[in-house]
Amino acid sequence: MDAAIKGKVWKYGDNINTDIISPPQFMELSIAEAAKYAMAGVDPDFAAKVRPGDILVAGANFGSGSSRETAPLTLKHLGVGAIVAKFFARIFYRNAINLGIPVIECRDADKIASGDLVEIDLGRGVIRNLTRNQEYPCSKIPPHIQELIVDGGLVPYLKKRV
Amino acid sequence: MPKTMSEKILARAAGVPAASAGDILWVNVDKAMLDDILGPRVEIAEKMLEIKDEVWNKDKVVVISDHYTPPANAKQAEIVKFTRDWSKRHGIDNYYEYVGPCHQIMAEYGHVLPGTVVLGTDSHTCMGGALGAFASGVGSTEMLGILLTGKTWLKVPETIKVEWTGRLAPGVMAKDISLKTIGVVGHAGATYKTVEYCGPAIEALSLDERMAITNMAVEMGAKAGLIAPDQKVVDFLAARDITTGYELITSDPGAVYCETHAFAAGELVPMVSCPHEVDNVAEVGALGKKAIHQAYIGSCTGGRYEDLAAAARILKGRKIAKGLRLLVSPASQEIWKQAAADGTLSVLADAGAAILAPTCGVCVGLHSGVLADGEVCISSTNRNFIGRMGSKNAGIYLGSPLTVAASALTGVITDPRQFI
Numbered sequence: 001m002d003a004a005i006k007g008k009v010w011k012y013g014d015n016i017n018t019d020i021i022s023p024p025q026f027m028e029l030s031i032a033e034a035a036k037y038a039m040a041g042v043d044p045d046f047a048a049k050v051r052p053g054d055i056l057v058a059g060a061n062f063g064s065g066s067s068r069e070t071a072p073l074t075l076k077h078l079g080v081g082a083i084v085a086k087f088f089a090r091i092f093y094r095n096a097i098n099l100g101i102p103v104i105e106c107r108d109a110d111k112i113a114s115g116d117l118v119e120i121d122l123g124r125g126v127i128r129n130l131t132r133n134q135e136y137p138c139s140k141i142p143p144h145i146q147e148l149i150v151d152g153g154l155v156p157y158l159k160k161r162v
Numbered sequence: 163m164p165k166t167m168s169e170k171i172l173a174r175a176a177g178v179p180a181a182s183a184g185d186i187l188w189v190n191v192d193k194a195m196l197d198d199i200l201g202p203r204v205e206i207a208e209k210m211l212e213i214k215d216e217v218w219n220k221d222k223v224v225v226i227s228d229h230y231t232p233p234a235n236a237k238q239a240e241i242v243k244f245t246r247d248w249s250k251r252h253g254i255d256n257y258y259e260y261v262g263p264c265h266q267i268m269a270e271y272g273h274v275l276p277g278t279v280v281l282g283t284d285s286h287t288c289m290g291g292a293l294g295a296f297a298s299g300v301g302s303t304e305m306l307g308i309l310l311t312g313k314t315w316l317k318v319p320e321t322i323k324v325e326w327t328g329r330l331a332p333g334v335m336a337k338d339i340s341l342k343t344i345g346v347v348g349h350a351g352a353t354y355k356t357v358e359y360c361g362p363a364i365e366a367l368s369l370d371e372r373m374a375i376t377n378m379a380v381e382m383g384a385k386a387g388l389i390a391p392d393q394k395v396v397d398f399l400a401a402r403d404i405t406t407g408y409e410l411i412t413s414d415p416g417a418v419y420c421e422t423h424a425f426a427a428g429e430l431v432p433m434v435s436c437p438h439e440v441d442n443v444a445e446v447g448a449l450g451k452k453a454i455h456q457a458y459i460g461s462c463t464g465g466r467y468e469d470l471a472a473a474a475r476i477l478k479g480r481k482i483a484k485g486l487r488l489l490v491s492p493a494s495q496e497i498w499k500q501a502a503a504d505g506t507l508s509v510l511a512d513a514g515a516a517i518l519a520p521t522c523g524v525c526v527g528l529h530s531g532v533l534a535d536g537e538v539c540i541s542s543t544n545r546n547f548i549g550r551m552g553s554k555n556a557g558i559y560l561g562s563p564l565t566v567a568a569s570a571l572t573g574v575i576t577d578p579r580q581f582i
Contacts, residue, residue, distance in 0.1 A: 015349065015350075015439060017547050019545070019547035019548065019549055019550050020547070020548065020549070023549055023554075024526045024527050024528060024549075024550060025527055025528070025532075025549075025552070027199060027528075028230070028235075028237040028238050028241060028528075029237070040549075040554075041547075041548050041549050041554055060350060061349065061350040061353070061383070064349060064350065064383060065285065065380075065545065065547060066284075066285050067200060067282075067283055067284055067285040067287075067299035067300060067301055068199070068200055068301075069200060069204055069205065069301040069302040069303060070200075070204065072301075073204070073205070087350070087353065089350070089353060089383055090353055090354050090383060090385055091285060091299050091300065091301060094300070094301060094304060095301035095302075095303065095304070098301060098303040098304055099303060153303065154303050154304075154306075154307060155205075155209045155212075155213070155303060155306065158213065158307070159212065159213060
């Protein structure tokens with residue numbers, strides 16, 4: 001598989017919770033409709049400006065709060081290529097993997113800014129900031145989880161193998 | 163080797179002799195709970211059609227429509243209808259609607275048993291730890307896997323021990339214990355871990371009060387919130403004709419904890435969590451005169467019988483402040499009936515409260531009490547995230563039912579001890 005992900009960064013702070021990523025008032029809509037309000041709690045324009053393959057970078061505790069899978073689902077619908085954070089809330093992390101979204105933990109997330117172009121090497125556990133010519137160590141994704149991500153998540157992964 | 167409750171319950175569920183924190187186990191799920199908002203209609207039903215449209219064991223699946231009940235619009239009504247029809251089609255007898263928030267219903271109807279593993283599509287599923295179950299929230303795709311196989315993999319978490327010595331003073335409630343603990347541990351301090359509450363102050367609490375504590379373990383990022391099951395749990399279950407089929411599993415003396423906190427309950431004062439994070443905790447007295455527009459008593463965290471009775475104690479014979487609204491939603495139909503039968507609801511209504519259906523709607527801003535721009539609410543619920551109850555320009559404070567009731571009387575966030 002191609003283990004590198006390259007994209008433009010949208011950067012947010014610490015404690016971006018699931019009510020921010022997926023506001024509860026829009027959960028009765030379809031995922032396509034609800035996605036228009038993704039990240040509305042901190043950036044109402046996020047859905048309009050993010051492009052497929054872009055990378056969302058945040059601080060500590062990304063995805064805290066609800067178990068709502070509409071949070072990673074709406075980000076996936078918008079084409080977010082990967083999410084980098086210092087660390088993730090437990091249920092969100094599991095949900096993202098199950099949906100095939102690479103979630104990468106990086107202590108140096110603060111060194112990355114909106115607009116930077118970064119390349120993530122999932123196998124080696126390195127983020128290259130091409131804009132700033134810097135490298136940061138990050139969590140690795142083991143090959144069997146990479147397969148699941150490449151397949152598009154747990155469901156297509158299982159369908160192929162069960 | 164001495165083991166924690168989490169290690170022992172998960173080893174039992176995995177059918178292995180022993181497990182330690184850090185082990186990854188395939189566990190058999192004892193009860194799988196789906197709600198309306200994150201249940202079948204989010205990916206689950208459609209994807210099951212593509213794989214195998216049959217649940218592994220219909221007696222172990224519980225479906226509860228609680229967030230969109232009563233529905234505020236046609237879309238919400240369609241979701242409840244879909245959830246109801248899906249449950250019927252899959253032969254799930256344990257389907258509930260309009261009877262109250264899922265975690266309360268799971269406990270009341272005997273679906274949460276000591277020593278078992280309970281997983282649900284709502285993050286506050288961890289409330290079941292008050293009954294000695296390893297209960298945790300999962301996402302919809304993970305639930306899909308559980309519905310098909312009855313199993314999932316779980317990493318055995320490390321445990322943070324939180325000990326509360328002594329006794330609570332009058333006017334101070336379990337909710338204050340919960341908020342104080344979250345303020346110290348922090349909203350990510352227990353990420354991937356179990357928080358186990360113990361000590362004389364916890365043992366002295368009723369199950370109503372214990373549930374208010376374990377419910378909010380996830381607000382520290384925890385996978386589970388546990389309290390050692392005791393005779394009160396046995397009595398709670400016996401009142402529901404459940405006397406067998408469970409095991410009281412407790413932590414061994416000498417079990418290994420990754421972190422320990424100790425608090426003196428006698429020194430605790432009423433606490434509030436301030437906008438917009440649950441661990442933004444302060445003593446009520448430190449806030450000054452913070453004006454409110456809405457006060458809310460309800461939800462799976464703060465709408466149990468003892469919560470309503472506590473509020474009634476200080477609202478009896480008094481009227482809420484002019485221009486303010488007090489909303490009350492009993493956490494279940496059973497609680498509604500009990501509070502109606504003994505006059506508690508009348509006391510609240512006489513004071514000026516609007517009594518609502520048992521629902522999740524207010525807590526998460528879906529219906530019945532949505533906040534406008536610039537409004538401030540004090541609530542006995544579990545989350546004060548930005549925009550949660552409506553406008554993102556509204557502020558939510560969390561406090562005990564006593565603090566909410568006292569604040570409703572004065573119109574500003576108020577220490578309830580002056581009314582005790």
